[in-house]
Amino acid sequence: MAPKHPDKEIRKLLEEAEDQGWEVKPPPGRGYWKIMCPCADKHWSTVKISPSNPKYLNELRKKLKRETCWKGVS
Structure with missing residues (x-):
């Protein structure tokens, strides 16, 4: 990945x-x-x-698990 995301938790997801x-x-x-x-x-x-929503990362993970073939670790 070239540039890094400014948020460390979202960077981990990427x-x-x-x-x-x-x-x-x-x-x-x-x-x-x-x-x-x-x-x-x-x-x-x-x-x-x-993101302005403090629950954004959790909601994104749920969306990925529900709508894609994401193999979530956590």
């Missing part, structure tokens, strides 16, 4: 995605990170740069 073979694309300037699954269904999700 590293988990890379470990699972997901492609992690940093934002082209201001915007969202994009993660894309390597499976044939081409699942993807966006990751905010600075």
Whole structure:
């Protein structure tokens, strides 16, 4: 992964995605990170740069587990 996400917990999630073979694309300037699954269904999700919701990371993990082929560790 080229640039690192400013939030260490979200950075850990992006590293988990890379470990699972997901492609992690940093934002082209201001915007969202994009993660894309390597499976044939081409699942993807966006990751905010600075989420305002304190529960954002937990909600993102739940969304990934529910809507994609994410193999969550925690």
